[in-house]
Amino acid sequence: MTVDPNVFLAILAMAAATMLTRIGGLLLIRFVTIGPQQRRALEAIPPAVLMAVIAPTALVTGPAETLAVLATALAAMRLPLLAAVATGVFVVAVARAMIGT
Amino acid sequence: MNRMDVVQEFSGGVKVMASLIVAVMPIGLVFGAVAASKGLSSLEVTLMSAFVFAGGSQFVAMDIWSHPVSWGALGFSALLVNIRHVLMSASIGTKMPAFSGPAKYAAMLLLADEIWAMAETRAAQARLSPAWYAGLAVPFYFVWVLTSLAGSVAGAFLGNPKAIGLDFAFPAVFVVLLMGFWKGRETGAVLAASAGAAVLTHQLLPGVWYIAAGAAAGVVATLVIDRRREAYA
Structure with missing residues (x-):
């Protein structure tokens, strides 16, 4: 159980950078007035970020991942979150075994 | 808000x-195992x-860990990967009238993707209270650590998480959360624009610029739709 001073410094740098991004949005909305158009733009952010995070997995990683993303999306229409996630994990494992990664 | 309400809101969040x-x-376990394989001590992993x-x-x-470690490169890459938090905190920040100033900033220190997405979901249905947010954030934080x-x-005992599909748990959660944000054709346009830009950027640039793109x-896409609507109105 040791902590290398260089590693500790790196962890602090990562923590400071991350903290800055977390506080940044609050500072932003203090200095920018939010009208109806700005509000609509802000409302587009959540789905746009989520889509961007999963897009490479969904579209260009491989057929197994694309299939599993589709299966998860379909399952999400009917099932609660954990069941839909389990469906996705199951489908990706089976698809990778069958068609390779 | 009385004490019963606080407890009820907290457990609602949990x-x-x-x-x-x-x-x-599984994601926390995999991270710890990967970090150990890069030579980090258990204490260093926990601190990170x-x-x-x-x-x-x-x-x-x-991915970019080296010996000796470069704190500049690691700090900068954390800034890039997490730049999306600026947008998230700007978005959720407008939905926190129940929070005092300091509570808002304290809450943001625990803003992770999953917590933010659940907070947005809550804010779309009801008033997001500090107790509800704490219920979302605090247990999740400790489980991660x-x-x-x-x-x-x-x-080394964990083996390869990819073989049993566990690495897919994270994107699967995002897919489910994304389905909850569907509000009709306009959302479709936003998603198509985001997916296109993300995939293109992902293929062309290294690192995580694709999320920002x-x-x-x-x-x-939203702004363009807005402008068109104004033109026809």
Whole structure:
């Protein structure tokens, strides 16, 4: 159980950078007035970020991942979150075994 | 708000977060195991998860980990990976009238993707209270830190998480959350723009610029739709 001073410094740098991004949005909305158009733009952010995070997995990683993303999306229409996630994990494992990664 | 309400709101937050808490466990374990394989001690792994608390950037850090470590490169990459938090905190920040000034900033220190998404979901249906937010964030935080530690100790025993599809738990959670934001054709345009920009950027640029590009494209799509609507009105 040791902590290398260089590693500790790196962890602090990562923590400071991350903290800055977390506080940044609050500072932003203090200095920018939010009208109806700005509000609509802000409302587009959540789905746009989520889509961007999963897009490479969904579209260009491989057929197994694309299939599993589709299966998860379909399952999400009917099932609660954990069941839909389990469906996705199951489908990706089976698809990778069958068609390779 | 009386004490009963606070308890009820807190456990309400914990309840909706329960499945995500389960989903993050394998991710924490995998992170700890990967970090241990890069030569980090269990204490270092725990400190990183406790101070940074941002899975995506921690995995990227392990990708670019070197000996000796370069704090500048790691800090900069964390900034890039987490730049999406600026948009998230700007978005959720407008939905926190129940929070005092300091409470708002304190809450933002624990802003992770999953917590933010559940907070947005709550804010769309009801008033987001500090107690509800704490229910979302606090247990999730401790599970992340503890499973990272457990993963670093267990290390080699875990085997390859990819073989049983566990690495897919994280994107699967995002797919489910994304389905909840569907509001009709306009959302379709935002998603198409975001997906297109993200994939293109992902193929062309190294690192995690694709997340920023997708978010920006989604916002631009909304603005274009807005302008058109005004032109026809």
